[in-house]
Structure formats: C-alpha cells, structure tokens
Amino acid sequence: MTRIVVGPFNRVEGDLELTLDIDDGVVREARVAASLYRGFEQLLLGRPAEDALVIAPRVCGICSVSQSLAAAAVLRGAQNAAPARNGLIATNLAHAAENIADHLTHFYVFFMPDFARAAYAARSWHETAQTRFRAVSGAALREALPARARLLETMGLIAGKWPHSLAFRPGGVTRALALGDEMRLVALLADFRGFIERTLFAAPIEAVIELASGDALDRFAHGAGAAGDFAAFVRIARDLRLEQIGRGPGLLMSAGAYLGSDGHHFPAGLLDAATGALRAPPLHAIEEDVSHSFMRDTAGDPARAETVPDIHRPGAYSFAKAPRLEGRAVEVGALARQAVAGHPLIRDLLAPQGASNVFARIVARLLEIALLTQAMDGWTRDLRRSEPFCTPDTPLRDGAFAGFVEAARGALGHWASYANGEIARYQIIAPTTWNFSPRDASGRPGPLEFALQGLDVGAEGASSVALQHIVRSFDPCMVCTAH
Numbered sequence: 001m002t003r004i005v006v007g008p009f010n011r012v013e014g015d016l017e018l019t020l021d022i023d024d025g026v027v028r029e030a031r032v033a034a035s036l037y038r039g040f041e042q043l044l045l046g047r048p049a050e051d052a053l054v055i056a057p058r059v060c061g062i063c064s065v066s067q068s069l070a071a072a073a074v075l076r077g078a079q080n081a082a083p084a085r086n087g088l089i090a091t092n093l094a095h096a097a098e099n100i101a102d103h104l105t106h107f108y109v110f111f112m113p114d115f116a117r118a119a120y121a122a123r124s125w126h127e128t129a130q131t132r133f134r135a136v137s138g139a140a141l142r143e144a145l146p147a148r149a150r151l152l153e154t155m156g157l158i159a160g161k162w163p164h165s166l167a168f169r170p171g172g173v174t175r176a177l178a179l180g181d182e183m184r185l186v187a188l189l190a191d192f193r194g195f196i197e198r199t200l201f202a203a204p205i206e207a208v209i210e211l212a213s214g215d216a217l218d219r220f221a222h223g224a225g226a227a228g229d230f231a232a233f234v235r236i237a238r239d240l241r242l243e244q245i246g247r248g249p250g251l252l253m254s255a256g257a258y259l260g261s262d263g264h265h266f267p268a269g270l271l272d273a274a275t276g277a278l279r280a281p282p283l284h285a286i287e288e289d290v291s292h293s294f295m296r297d298t299a300g301d302p303a304r305a306e307t308v309p310d311i312h313r314p315g316a317y318s319f320a321k322a323p324r325l326e327g328r329a330v331e332v333g334a335l336a337r338q339a340v341a342g343h344p345l346i347r348d349l350l351a352p353q354g355a356s357n358v359f360a361r362i363v364a365r366l367l368e369i370a371l372l373t374q375a376m377d378g379w380t381r382d383l384r385r386s387e388p389f390c391t392p393d394t395p396l397r398d399g400a401f402a403g404f405v406e407a408a409r410g411a412l413g414h415w416a417s418y419a420n421g422e423i424a425r426y427q428i429i430a431p432t433t434w435n436f437s438p439r440d441a442s443g444r445p446g447p448l449e450f451a452l453q454g455l456d457v458g459a460e461g462a463s464s465v466a467l468q469h470i471v472r473s474f475d476p477c478m479v480c481t482a483h
Contacts, residue, residue, distance in 0.1 A: 001028070006462045008035075009471065011110045011135075013062060014478025016436070018471070019317070022457065030445070030452035032436050034320040037294070040483040041307045044426040049075060049396055049418050052426065056414065057164045059428065060480045062105070064163035065098040065155075066407035070414040070428075073403025076170035078418055079394045085261050086389040087172015089379045092258045092265070093185070094158045094165075094173075095405070096372045096379075100192075101148050102408035103334070103365045106475050108133070108144040111362060112229075114472065115236055119465045125236055132232065140199075140229055147195035154188050157181050171391035177383060185380050193373055202228030205370040212344040217363070230366050237359045243349070246451045246470035248356035249329045250274050252336035253281050253434075255413065257406035258375070265375060266406065269340035270325070274354035276347075278340065281325065283404060286413065288321040288429065289440035295321060302415040302427040303400040307483075320481045322437040322446060323429050331356055331447045332410025332434045333474070335364040343367065356451075358473040365408075396421055407431055409475050430480035448474050 007017030019031040040059050044052055052071040057064040069091065076083065083091075112133035120126045132140050152162055158173060159165035167174045177185070193205065201208050203225040211217050221234035237243070256268030270281040287300035294316045296308040309319070322329075330336075335356055338346040345367065349360040400417040410431030417425040437446030445453070448471065457464035 002461075004462050006467065007033075009476070011113070011472070012476045012478060013060070014476075014481070016471070016476050016478050018452070020452070020457075020462075022461065025456055025458040027452050027455040027457060030449045031317050032438060032446060032448050033318040034436065034478045034481045035318075036478060037309050037319045038479070038483050039307075041426045041428060044423050047423050049078065049416070049421055049423055052414070052416065052423065053168065054166065056428070059430070059483050060477065061163045062102055062477060063098065063407040063409070063412070063480065065095050065159070065165070065168070066405050066412050067428075068165065068168040069095060069405045070403045070412050072168050072170050073405060074401050074414045074416045075396070075403075077401040077403060078396050078399070078416070079170055080397065081170050081391060081394050083170065084172040084388045084391045086176070086383055086387050087169075087391070088260055089383055090158050090173045090177060090389055091168060092260065093376055093379055094155055094168075095258065096376050097151050097154045098162070099406075099408040100369050100372050101152055103369050104144055104148050106365060106408075106472075107229075107233075107362070108138075108140055109135075110475065111469075111472050112140070112233065113138065114465060114468050117465055119460075119463075123236075123239065125232070125239065128232070129236065132229070143195070143199050147192060147199075150188060151192045154185060157184060169390055170393065172389050174390060176389040177385070179385065182380060182383060182385070189373070189376055189380065193377075196369060196373065200228055200366070201225055201230050201370065205373055208367060208370040209374065211367075213348040214345070217345060233362060233366075237362070240469075242362075242469060243352070243357050243359035245455065245466055246356070246358035246361070246473055247353060248273075248331040248447050249445075249450045250355050251325070251328055251330040252339050252356065253325065253330040253332055253411055254337045254340040255281065255283065255404035255406055255411040257337055266337045266341045268404075270330070271336070271340050273339065273350045273356060283402070283413070285326045286323060286429065287327075288323050288427075290321050291441040292316055292318065292438040293321050294319050302413070302429060303402065303417060304425070305415075305427050306425070307427065318438040320433055320437055321429075322440045323434050324440055324444075327442075329437065329440075329444060329446050329450065330434060332431050333361065333364070334368045334408065334410075335361045336410060337406060338364045338367060338371075358469050361473040400425070409477060409480075410434060428483050430477070430483070432474075432477045432481040435474045436476055436478070436481055
C-alpha cells in the first residue's frame with residue numbers, strides 16, 4: 001500500500017488536498033481535505049440580523065448572489081413575509097445569470113483544459129483540443145469570456161453590481177426595472193443566446209433541451225451539433241469513457257431552485273439513482289458530523305451547532321464538516337437538480353450504473369445553460385412594471401430559521417438563530433461542503449471520497465489525468481466549504 005498526497009490543486013477556488021491510499025495502482029481509500037479556515041460564521045455572531053445580507057455574500061466571489069439569497073430566505077422565514085412577484089422574477093434573473101456564468105467558467109476555464117494535456121497526445125482529437133481549449137491560449141476562451149461578461153451586465157441592471165450586491169431583500173429587490181431596463185435585458189439575453197447557439201451548442205437551445213437519451217446525445221454530437229464545443233466534449237468523453245469513472249454514492253439532492261409564485265422552477269427532491277425512488281428532501285434531518293474535522297464537538301443540528309476550530313483534534317484531516325442527510329452522504333449540483341426534475345436525458349445517463357459519473361455531471365451543467373437561458377426569456381416577459389419589486393420588511397421573530405437555495409454547484413443552506421434582533425447562531429452548508437465532505441463517525445466517505453475509490457491510476461499516481469477529471473467534475477470551491 002502506498003500513500004500519496006495530491007495538492008494543492010490548480011484551477012480551484014481555495015486550497016484542496018487529497019490523500020490517497022493506493023494498492024497495485026488502484027485507489028483503495030481517499031481523504032479530501034479543505035486546508036483553509038476563515039471564520040465567517042463567527043463574524044456574524046452578535047450582529048444585527050440584517051448584517052448577514054452584507055457579510056454572508058463575501059463568503060464567495062463566484063456564488064455571492066446565492067449566498068445573498070440564502071441569507072434573505074432565512075430573514076424571510078423569521079419575518080414570516082411574502083415576497084413581491086416582480087421581486088422573485090428579478091431575483092431569478094440575476095441568480096440564473098450568476099449560475100450560467102459559473103457553468104461557463106467551469107466548462108471553459110476549469111474542466112476542458114485537461115484534455116489539452118500531453119498525456120492525450122496520441123488521441124485523434126488532441127490537436128483540436130489544444131487549439132480550442134488549452135488554458136490561457138485556447139481559442140474558445142476568447143469567445144466565452146466576453147460572452148460571460150456581457151451576460152453579467154444583467155447584474156448591473158438588477159442588482160447594481162456583482163459580486164456582493166446589496167440589492168437582495170427578503171421581500172424582493174431594491175430596484176424596480178423600467179421599460180428601458182427590460183429592453184436592455186432582452187438585448188443582453190439575445191446576445192448570450194446567440195453565443196451559445198453559435199459556439200457552445202452550434203444548434204438552437206431547444207434542440208439541446210429536447211435531447212431525451214444518451215443515444216440522442218451521441219447522434220447530436222456527430223450530427224446537428226457537431227460543430228459546437230458541447231459536441232466536442234461529448235466525443236472526447238465517450239472516447240475516454242468518462243461515464244465509467246467518478247461514480248457517486250447514489251443519493252442526489254436538490255433543495256429547489258428559482259422560487260416563483262407557483263413554487264420552484266427546478267423542484268426540490270431526493271433521488272435514489274439506483275432505484276429511481278424520488279421523494280421530498282427531509283431538510284430538517286440534515287446534520288453535520290465533526291469527527292474528522294478540525295472542529296470542537298458540537299450539536300449535529302446546524303440550527304444548534306457552533307463552528308469552533310480545534311487544530312489538534314485526533315483523527316481530523318479537514319476544516320470542512322461532514323453534512324449528512326438521515327445519516328447518509330448525498331451529492332448535490334446541476335446533475336442532482338436535473339435528475340430530480342426528471343429531465344429524460346439526465347435520467348438516461350444515470351440508468352446504466354444507477355449512479356452519477358463524470359460524463360453526466362458535465363452534460364447536466366451544459367444542459368442547464370440551455371434550460372436557464374430559455375427560462376430567463378420567459379421571466380423577462382413576465383415582469384409587470386406597474387407592480388412592486390419589493391414588499392416592506394415586517395418585525396423579526398426570535399427563534400431558529402433556515403433558508404435554502406441552489407447555487408450552480410448545488411444546494412446551499414443557511415441556518416440562523418435570532419434573539420432580540422441579533423444573530424445568536426449562524427451556520428452555512430455550501431455545495432462543496434456536501435460534495436467534498438470528510439468521513440463521518442461511522443467512517444462513511446463523502447461523495448468525492450467515494451467517487452475516487454477504485455480508480456485505476458496505474459503508475460501515474462498523483463499525475464493521473466482521470467483523477468483530475470473526477471475532482472473537477474464536482475467543481476471544488478473550497479473557500480465556500482471552509483467558511
């Protein structure tokens with residue numbers, strides 16, 4: 001048995017380190033460590049409840065809207081308030097823009113450059129991958145980054161700036177959109193749709209949304225969408241059999257995304273990928289285990305827990321806690337959202353192994369770009385300029401409350417306890433906390449630790465490209481994890 005340490009990883013937000021036990025070239029056990037501690041939850045203690053709207057978004061510069069909305073959702077629960085219809089729509093537009101931007105960044109900046117590595121020099125597609133996706137100099141970046149920046153101009157219209165806007169409130173958004181703003185939104189969305197239909201998909205987004213099976217996806221990649229970057233990924237991934245590596249633990253959870261007057265656009269749910277059993281997620285049953293974390297013992301219930309570091313804790317190897325749902329590790333992210341929502345392509349990609357995998361995770365993120373672009377078109381048309389964009393605040397109730405949203409990487413939860421209008425406790429469980437959690441007291445691994453078990457790295461060890469693919473398919477953001 002050989003033990004190797006891999007890290008720090010590049011192209012990651014924050015610091016990620018893996019410890020792998022390897023026997024005969026196969027990973028037998030993996031331990032995932034967040035090696036950074038920040039202390040955001042302590043910063044919030046004793047402050048006025050609304051300070052969370054200012055401080056919590058600073059947890060991350062990539063998903064700051066998600067952090068804002070989770071903080072607003074907790075306050076909304078404490079106020080027992082109903083948000084304005086226009087406020088929900090404007091919020092969804094901003095949130096979708098941030099999440100699409102995250103998906104684009106992950107695909108072009110974090111994930112695809114690995115296919116330009118010298119390890120793939122013998123593959124027929126390698127020269128094209130180098131020209132198109134190589135880090136820094138790849139041609140795709142010169143097209144994707146301006147399109148991403150243009151999309152994020154929607155944030156200026158709705159939220160004033162990005163990241164760390166102060167526009168999001170429990171009752172909606174602080175700025176009402178005028179007719180001219182709506183026209184600019186329409187133009188920005190048309191520009192972005194043009195980019196993804198020309199470059200990413202090489203086809204109308206409806207053709208992507210209508211894909212209903214893995215076979216249909218393969219025909220698309222060799223036919224109607226063959227000229228797009230999505231198709232290039234599918235062909236490369238099939239050649240490397242990425243659908244056979246990075247198998248997740250089996251449970252997929254969505255807390256529900258893009259709240260509207262009639263519920264969530266992507267519903268909440270807990271799916272067993274092996275059996276297909278789907279039910280409402282028992283969010284009240286979430287607990288965090290600290291047996292392998294550099295944390296003092298505390299309550300498992302996030303509403304009653306503290307976050308106090310203990311760097312001398314025996315057996316600890318990560319500053320991340322280990323979230324569990326009914327005692328089990330669950331995977332979150334775009335794949336979970338679309339599997340719970342019942343998209344036929346995603347369900348079909350899960351069926352052969354009854355579990356998530358590298359290929360399905362990336363397909364789900366790109367599919368979601370198409371779905372959200374279509375949704376944003378509809379939301380823009382649903383705005384009613386004669387109606388308010390925000391309802392007034394109501395008195396805050398003391399007690400414990402929770403708020404959930406879906407960031408691009410997956411379910412994000414905030415738990416707060418208020419006393420006399422001040423924050424007595426605050427806990428955040430981010431998507432990377434779920435996917436990159438350490439082991440729990442029973443020795444059960446987190447999703448990435450589970451996905452790395454059994455990986456054949458051969459003599460390559462730490463330099464295995466497959467190892468990189470699995471880690472990046474979960475899109476680590478360690479700064480969110482180690483708050």
